[in-house]
Amino acid sequence: MTALTVRSSRNQRLDWLQRIVFSLTFLATVVVCVPVAIVAVYVISHGASAISWEFLFSGPARAGREGGFFPVIVLTMYALLLVMAFAVPVGVLCAVYLAEYARPGRLLRLINLTIINLAGVPSIVYGLFGVALFFDVIHTKQALWVASATLAMQALAIVITSSREALLAITPGIREGSLALGVSKLRTTFFIALPQAFPGIITGSLLAVSRAAGETAPILVVGAIAATNVSLRPDAIINDRPQMLSYELYYRITEGLGLADERKWGLALVLLGIVLVLNVSALLLRIKIQSMGYEKRN
Amino acid sequence: MRETTTPGKQESRDGAQAVGVSLGGLPYRPAHSAETAPVVLRLDKVGVSYGNVPAVNDVSMDIYKNRITALIGPSGCGKSSILRCLNRMNDLIHSARVTGSVYLDGVDINSDAVDPVQVRRHVGMVFQKPNPFPMSVRENVAFGPKRQGTSGRGPLNDIVEKALRSAALWDEVADKMAQSGTALSGGQQQRLCIARVLAVRPEIILMDEPCSALDPVATLKIEDLMRELARDYTIVIVTHNMQQAARVSDYTAFMLASEHGVNGQLIEYGATNEIFTNPKDKRTEDYITGRFG
Numbered sequence: 001m002t003a004l005t006v007r008s009s010r011n012q013r014l015d016w017l018q019r020i021v022f023s024l025t026f027l028a029t030v031v032v033c034v035p036v037a038i039v040a041v042y043v044i045s046h047g048a049s050a051i052s053w054e055f056l057f058s059g060p061a062r063a064g065r066e067g068g069f070f071p072v073i074v075l076t077m078y079a080l081l082l083v084m085a086f087a088v089p090v091g092v093l094c095a096v097y098l099a100e101y102a103r104p105g106r107l108l109r110l111i112n113l114t115i116i117n118l119a120g121v122p123s124i125v126y127g128l129f130g131v132a133l134f135f136d137v138i139h140t141k142q143a144l145w146v147a148s149a150t151l152a153m154q155a156l157a158i159v160i161t162s163s164r165e166a167l168l169a170i171t172p173g174i175r176e177g178s179l180a181l182g183v184s185k186l187r188t189t190f191f192i193a194l195p196q197a198f199p200g201i202i203t204g205s206l207l208a209v210s211r212a213a214g215e216t217a218p219i220l221v222v223g224a225i226a227a228t229n230v231s232l233r234p235d236a237i238i239n240d241r242p243q244m245l246s247y248e249l250y251y252r253i254t255e256g257l258g259l260a261d262e263r264k265w266g267l268a269l270v271l272l273g274i275v276l277v278l279n280v281s282a283l284l285l286r287i288k289i290q291s292m293g294y295e296k297r298n
Numbered sequence: 299m300r301e302t303t304t305p306g307k308q309e310s311r312d313g314a315q316a317v318g319v320s321l322g323g324l325p326y327r328p329a330h331s332a333e334t335a336p337v338v339l340r341l342d343k344v345g346v347s348y349g350n351v352p353a354v355n356d357v358s359m360d361i362y363k364n365r366i367t368a369l370i371g372p373s374g375c376g377k378s379s380i381l382r383c384l385n386r387m388n389d390l391i392h393s394a395r396v397t398g399s400v401y402l403d404g405v406d407i408n409s410d411a412v413d414p415v416q417v418r419r420h421v422g423m424v425f426q427k428p429n430p431f432p433m434s435v436r437e438n439v440a441f442g443p444k445r446q447g448t449s450g451r452g453p454l455n456d457i458v459e460k461a462l463r464s465a466a467l468w469d470e471v472a473d474k475m476a477q478s479g480t481a482l483s484g485g486q487q488q489r490l491c492i493a494r495v496l497a498v499r500p501e502i503i504l505m506d507e508p509c510s511a512l513d514p515v516a517t518l519k520i521e522d523l524m525r526e527l528a529r530d531y532t533i534v535i536v537t538h539n540m541q542q543a544a545r546v547s548d549y550t551a552f553m554l555a556s557e558h559g560v561n562g563q564l565i566e567y568g569a570t571n572e573i574f575t576n577p578k579d580k581r582t583e584d585y586i587t588g589r590f591g
């Protein structure tokens with residue numbers, strides 16, 4: 001038996017290497033987190049004073065210089081619900097097909113690659129495509145629906161990829177265990193695979209929707225073409241030009257005049273708040289589902 | 299499958315056994331001349347290939363009711379591949395091709411008319427790595443019966459308790475029914491997986507190295523359990539552990555591949571005590587005496 005070796009110079013060098021690599025990874029994390037924090041703090045400090053009951057829950061006056069942005073906020077929520085209603089069911093079904101049923105092979109690899117690429121297509125392209133499809137081919141004038149469907153197309157790619165990953169991450173032995181009991185593939189998918197993948201699917205869906213909340217380009221294109229005289233709003237909300245938050249913000253900033261800076265930051269803060277609420281609820285839901293386990297289910 | 303077997307068929311097979319004539323072109327080969335139990339599974343020239351590589355071929359053997367049959371042989375000789383043919387689990391592997399026939403109570407389970415889901419209700423399987431569902435102990439066992447249409451707390455509780463008792467697990471988990479199945483010890487998890495299979499009342503239970511992830515004490519428990527279960531069930535077990543095959547099985551099949559993973563073959567099949575004390579084939583002898591890879 002030899003005693004524990006005293007640290008050699010080689011060991012010490014490795015030690016240093018470890019520390020340097022560790023520091024680099026830590027630094028990278030800081031580099032990522034700090035700007036996010038700065039943006040959040042900046043938006044809050046500049047916009048918080050604009051937020052009031054009136055700002056959130058009443059209609060605009062004097063072209064938005066006074067009053068609030070209630071129609072815009074409601075319309076945004078409305079559009080996001082539509083995005084979720086379009087993208088989540090279709091996306092999850094598609095993921096189930098890709099993960100559980102499709103035969104592995106070149107075609108499947110190609111499809112997967114295409115879907116990943118879909119998530120990376122610039123959103124303005126979706127906007128143009130949406131306009132072409134819905135206004136020129138389908139001839140609808142419902143701008144809210146068109147904007148939501150366009151955003152949903154983009155969200156779809158994220159929903160599919162994250163749901164597919166969640167399904168593929170399940171221990172494969174569990175599926176076999178169910179099939180070996182004489183349980184059909186469909187029931188195995190429904191009672192074993194989907195419940196297991198549920199947290200991942202929820203998280204992916206909420207993230208996809210929260211991203212849709214911030215998209216400006218598709219709305220811009222749809223809005224530019226549709227908003228001239230088409231009502232882009234649920235009927236209950238009467239206003240001369242309601243828009244989604246992201247576009248309203250863009251419009252107010254580029255308009256250049258009229259609106260007090262504070263009110264623009266206030267708008268940004270509301271948008272940020274919606275995205276944050278979506279992301280945090282994704283996180284909380286995930287934790288809740290995981291801690292709930294399956295004990296209480298019957 | 300049992301329902302689809304006509305009494306006439308049953309008779310003709312027993313008759314064939316009695317006189318030792320061929321059945322469906324197959325010469326009848328008793329694994330053990332004194333065997334009186336009926337044949338529940340008959341493998342006729344079964345082979346499996348993956349892609350274009352034949353992993354194992356030409357395996358013909360009879361498996362007897364309420365007996366424990368062990369498949370032994372070096373790694374890669376195709377034991378798992380053959381075992382998975384017995385409940386159509388190879389259907390799940392896209393590259394796998396199965397040839398030959400497997401008769402379950404006289405019906406070829408590979409024929410197009412047979413639903414693999416039905417086959418698996420008659421032939422359950424326990425895997426090498428315990429794979430409890432991430433649900434409560436109770437739900438793990440109730441899962442199969444529920445999916446097959448049993449409902450109501452009372453009937454399900456009865457099934458669950460019975461299955462857990464048969465799997466020699468009840469005493470250990472009676473007060474943990476609501477706990478997650480994945481929180482049990484490895485040996486308990488494996489017995490939970492056995493209970494899960496018992497709850498759907500199969501005729502045959504396949505076990506692919508069920509003890510290889512367990513410690514010796516847990517292994518002995520499962521072996522005792524297997525002997526116990528053989529009263530009501532037919533068991534086919536793949537094992538790397540020759541002592542285990544010798545301890546637990548009534549019949550042993552020795553398989554061997556010409557090279558790793560290619561052209562596995564059934565070398566010798568017979569009563570376990572004969573295989574271990576008086577092997578007919580030199581290669582069997584080499585393997586069981588440990589003079590082999």
Ligand SMILES: Nc1ncnc2c1ncn2[C@@H]1O[C@H](COP(=O)(O)OP(=O)(O)OP(=O)(O)O)[C@@H](O)[C@H]1O
Pocket residue numbers: 348353371372373374375376377378379380391393538558559560
């Ligand atoms: N899913 C698969 N895809 C491709 N080839 C496979 C697959 N499963 C098995 N094989 C091939 O078939 C051969 C036999 O495999 P099998 O698992 O039946 O052997 P085994 O006797 O059970 O081995 P072990 O004792 O190591 O479990 C393997 O060596 C491998 O080459």
Ligand SMILES: [Mg+2]
Pocket residue numbers: 377378379506536
């Ligand atoms: Mg194996």
